[in-house]
Amino acid sequence: MNSLLTITTRPDTVFVEGRGSWLTDEAGKRHLDLVQGWAVNSLGHSPDVIAQALARQAGRLVNASPAFHNRPMIALCDRLAALSGLERVFLCSSGAEANEGAVKLARRWGSRHRGGAHEVIGFDDGFHGRTLAMMSASGKRGWDTLYPPMPAGFAKARFNDIGSVERAIGAHTVAVMIELVQGEAGVRPADPGFVRELRALTRERGVLLIVDEVQTGIGRCGTAFVHQHYGIEPDLMTLAKGIGGGVPLAALLAKDAFDCFEPGDQGGTYCGNPLMAAVGLAVVNEVCRDEFLAGVQQRARRLERGLQALVREHGLVGERGLGLLRALVLRGDHADAVVAAAREGAPVGLLLNAPRPSVIRLMPALNITDDELDEALALLGQALRAVLA
Ligand SMILES: Cc1ncc(COP(=O)(O)O)c(C=O)c1O
Incomplete structure (x- = not known):
């Protein structure tokens, strides 16, 4: 050891x-x-569904490169789009990577349509991952001083306090990023009224709403996505953890209107690899019934x-x-x-x-x-x- x-x-x-x-x-x-890899193993340890999907796909095609299409990638993206109503999907490997992708996409949209707006508002005690930028986006105490200098362009509001979000939105704000149930903060669900007001406010101010469903997505909270429980639709959503049932798989989903990366703006060696996508498809098909x-x-x-x-x-x-x-x-x-x-x-x-x-x-x-x-x-x-x- x-x-x-x-x-x-x-x-x-x-x-x-x-x-x-x-x-x-x-x-x-x-x-x-009752940890299950931190809410990752949606179907428990070593389920047959995953063993079979892995064995089938491993014997067929493991990685064709993200520069080419493969069937499991297309099938999983189609399935997630149909389930969520967010029509565009990018597959990657971890929650932090999906969230980084969401911030990049929001900034790209801000540079095109909002005069260079780039700032993302997160929440006190929020958690979005451990890359440097996601540490900045998170509201975990002490993280702003752990690895200085930290990436800039992230502000904070108070969870369940719509006035604090209103005050934080400025000319440079491009998005608000939220966990509807703050997991690492101790499983704190957002108030339904706050969530409805947040959706209305972000629409009214032309600011994207990014919902981080890394922990809450794919059945964890009793609906395919927890935003469905709250009766709202995000502009962008991220998934990880439960979507792979234990294997490294994550996704960034966006409404069609925000599909604004240029070829080459975003990617990664393992993005959309057929092995993980085949597992994700098997897990999603099992859970989201x-x-x-x-x-x-x-x-x-x-x-x-x-x-x-x-x-x-x-x-x-x-x-x-x-x-x-x-x-x-x-x-x-x-x-x-x-x-x-x-x-x-x-x-x-x-x-x-x-x-x-x-x-x-x-x-x-x-x-x-x-x-x-x-x-x-x-x-x-x-x-x-x-x-x-
Ligand atoms: C809400 C949320 N977002 C993002 C992450 C980061 O995901 P990953 O560890 O896969 O990068 C986590 C991990 O616990 C999380 O709970």
């Missing part, structure tokens, strides 16, 4: 196998996984009820979220301790995530079974009892 560049602290556990909602470590211990999404909503209600029971039992602040992106809010900064206690539980561990010192985030596989959800809630209850006693 000494050869790993330090980027984070990890427990010593080494995972060797995953199936559905379960991960097995080298010592043979099983863990019920009415019955599957209805199942996500039913499982989300079960999880919500179970978390509410834990809130009552342990006198916690509350639970929140949309669909299967949920959080439990504790009264003190015990989230890391609860996550560790759950992971170390015997004979079975439970994997959770703590995006904030007092917040535990749950993002299970979208096809987790009712029994697995009940077992996860029981294990979470045990960890809470152990830490809060």
Whole structure:
């Protein structure tokens, strides 16, 4: 392990196998996984849908170069366009890359149609990725001083505060970029009224609305895209995480009117490669079916009820979220301790995530079974009892 560049602290556990909602470590211990690669494995670990799509496509065509067409790329872009009503799609490999693409496209549109407007307004505590520009776009505390100098052209408004957006919009503003459920900030859903006002305001002021659905998209919140839950349509949208079901795949979608890159303005070696696109198509076809999404909503209600029971039992602040992106809010900064206690539980561990010192985030596989959800809630209850006693 000494050869790993330090980027984070990890427990010593080494995972060797995953199936559905379960991960097995080298010592043979099983863990019920409610992290799922950070809301990535929409169909759980190593689902047959992905294994088959990968094997089929790997034996046929892995990469024809982004300079040529391939069938999986065309089919996935067509499917995403039909699902979202955003007619133009660019495939890439990570959420940060898709978001960078969205900012570039907005700036290109601003240079053509808005007299050089280029500034993008993000939100306090927002998270859009770890490239330098996306660190500037994010509102995570401390990120503006981590790798100076940071790219310029990003302003901030306050989440759920339409007045702050109104004040931040100026002559140079080209876009507002938002997560409708702030994931890294601790699963904070936007107020429906704020979202409607934001859509109206951006239209009225000729400013693009970029919705970052990297964490919320492809069924995570019970609808194909969370903006559908809010009843709005963005101008640009980004997807990653769940779209690949665990493989590196992301997408930038735009309304036809904003299809304004010139050839050569945007690209990348792996953009639209058939191997990842074939997986994405298989995942999207599986998840974005009415019955599957209805199942996500039913499982989300079960999880919500179970978390509410834990809130009552342990006198916690509350639970929140949309669909299967949920959080439990504790009264003190015990989230890391609860996550560790759950992971170390015997004979079975439970994997959770703590995006904030007092917040535990749950993002299970979208096809987790009712029994697995009940077992996860029981294990979470045990960890809470152990830490809060
Ligand atoms: C809302 C949101 N946007 C962007 C990103 C960055 O995605 P990636 O890590 O694939 O670059 C994340 C990752 O957690 C995210 O949650």
